[in-house]
Amino acid sequence: MKKRDTYWRILFLGPALCAFSVFVLWPLIDSFRYSFTNWNGFSSNYRFVGFDNYARVLADKAFLNATVNSAIWVVAALVLPTLLGLVVALLLNRKFRGVDVFKTIFFLPICLAPIVVGQIWIWIFQPDWGLLNTVIGAATGTASFGFPWLAKPSTALVSVIIAWSWQQTSIAMVIFLAGLTSIPRDLLEAAEIDGVGRWKQKLHIVLPMLRPATAVVVALSIINALKGFDILYIMTGGGPFHSSNTLAFFMYEESFRKYRMGYGSAISVVLFLIILLIMYVYFRQLRKLDKIYD
């Protein structure tokens, strides 16, 4: 019986494992190999340079800049959509007229591709006729208010984070809404009978009961943030002058714009290790949380 089970497992897991090996595992191993070379991406002639690329990564100021930007990006992309998603979910978890219309509106950004989201926000941030500057101009009485949000190093990354959070908030909202519907009504009614105020109900009943949903939102936010490349590519291209360069974009720039595929591979390996570390810490914490929850 056990042997038969093994066959079935192989049969069902086989195709997925094959695809994983070809499209994930093999490129990963290949990148690791290239990270020890000076390959430029075009030439078939390249040589092994040992740990030169890794030494260079650690000494590169641009790498430090990209690491700091990535940290800002991940933290902001985790905190903002999670908090906003929770607030919106709590607001929409009531019965009032038109609630379904609001839910649909807040859900819409998920349906858009990041490239489309980026283009929408490029228009919003456009200095001459963009919505944001028009509103600020009207509010302050400055007719020609034309701040270039995406072209200034001080605001480029923040602007992209806002655009990103706009879309990601809807994902968080949907998960929190699902979590809210699973909270037993009688628990809240009992608290109300006992004279517990609304805020205290939220703080001591709703939020703890939302832990599983929060765990999913946090995991998704971290993974999506680390994957986030396309919206940066369309909105700022990592610029102006590296001010919105994250590690993923830095890797792209070195590999494909500067034709340093070996060095780019070394950056990708470092990025992979960072992601691995983050996910390890996260899942460890999650396991601890599960034990407490159980």
Added chain:
Amino acid sequence: MTSKLWTKTLIGAVIATAVPLFGAPPASAQEQVTISHFFSGDTRRAALKEIFDKFKGETGIEVVDSPIGHEDFKTAILVRAAGNSLPDVFSYWAGARVQFVVDADAIAPLDDLWASAQLGDVVAKSIANGATLYNGKRYLVPFGYHVDGFYYNPKVMTDSGITTMPKTWDELLAACQTLKSKGIPLIAMGSKNRWPAQGYFDFFLMRTAGPDYRLKLMTGKASYTDSEVKRAMGLWRDLIDGGCFVPNSNARGWRPAADLVVRGEAAMTLLGTYAIGYFVGNGAKPGVDFDVLDFPTIDKDAPSSAVGNVDGFVVAANAEHPVAARKLVAWLAKDSESQAKWIEVNGALSADPQLDNAPYSKVHQKAYNAVNQASTYRFSYDLETPPPVAEVGLNMFQKFMDDPSDIDGLLAETQEAAADAFKK
């Protein structure tokens, strides 16, 4: 059905499937050539389809076309090279970028084709050697070329009282102040994608230190901290400090900058002849709605020089259809109808100077004369210096447009990064 009949049917089906697989390949498989290029706009794609259809009609070779957007092409072609799946033919920019793929053995030399197709008789002498010769061999067949100049709105200039277009640096500064007094900035620049800013650096350096010094800088034999570079950047800063640019250059691309000129919200923009294709494509009339003037003279002693880019085609070293690929690139350079079509659509100057009935507009003709009268034709910055160094410089230009206050600091930083990029 009996089991024997099943077996026979199965064998029959296998044979029927295997015959086309293992038999002689169909004729069409031999008559194909794959091509990828960065001419991706609707009108250009339509024109190229027409051109490739004509090629098929004359040679029987089908062109399998896969265009990619201009900016994305730079990455996409590298990805295909890395995957060892380059198309038979691909467009590329003459200069350092072709040198890079030549050094990587990614493209095939075409000396035999150059001689047999007598391309030397067709391609303009001013660009032939500089654009096609790499390490002593011919690798690129030019399709068209561009020259940079100031594209201006004649109505804006004349309405502001400027009837003689500026030919010297002082005249340009004076025009800037005249227009400024009317509330119109002299220049619209769209440096969002960085490269549209490079023309200023190119011209300031060529019009002061000259093309030979510039070539030294581009090849790492001179330093960005040299007095020549500082002077060029200083002149550029004079334009910025003088309020000659429409604010927020880094927030817009070259097309929105060109639109500002057409709408009369700025007087001019520095672009290549591809701008003609863009203007005309949007309904502007050459010589009426827009015109071109050469970048003004700054030092009289500096040799006259033109800057631009040569678009050409190269053949991949491991091309699947090398014979058809060579036929196509030679045909594209020599077919006069295709060249004429390309002038109309792309705004390019023809690679063939003796092209009969070239549909040059008045603006084309001026650009063409600018190249002919110049003693040197050089490639634009990002095509003259190696790609890793170009990345450093392009970032510097964008940073300078954002804050031009610290030229010395910026150039010191650039030199450090450029020296590092030259080493690798």
